[in-house]
Amino acid sequence: MIRLTLPMSVSTNHLYAHSKAGGVYKVKAAKDFELATYAAYLQLPPSQRVPLRGLLAEVVVFRFSARYRVDGSNRMKNLDDALAKAFGFDDERII
Secondary structure, eight states: OOOOOOOOOOOGGGSEEEOTTSOEEEOHHHHHHHHHHHHHHHTSOGGGSSOOOSOBOOOOOOOOOTTOOOOHHHHHHHHHHHHHHHHTOOGGGBO
């Protein structure tokens, strides 16, 4: 098992923005989260930074202030994307 502690991910509702030219792009906060995830990956011992094979299961524990209402499922897309990018796998392998 690999354990990472990460900041709260950007909500799927705020993951992308529209450019004036009509395109869609990932917002800075989402890119910053990807960088934080990769930095956490680099802090792992080399024995845990190996190619991941087969289907992957993830266990996510959200910790946040009681004053906020958070829809955890809206945080998963950016988390899955960031983990896939850091560990180098296709996020379709996450079950």
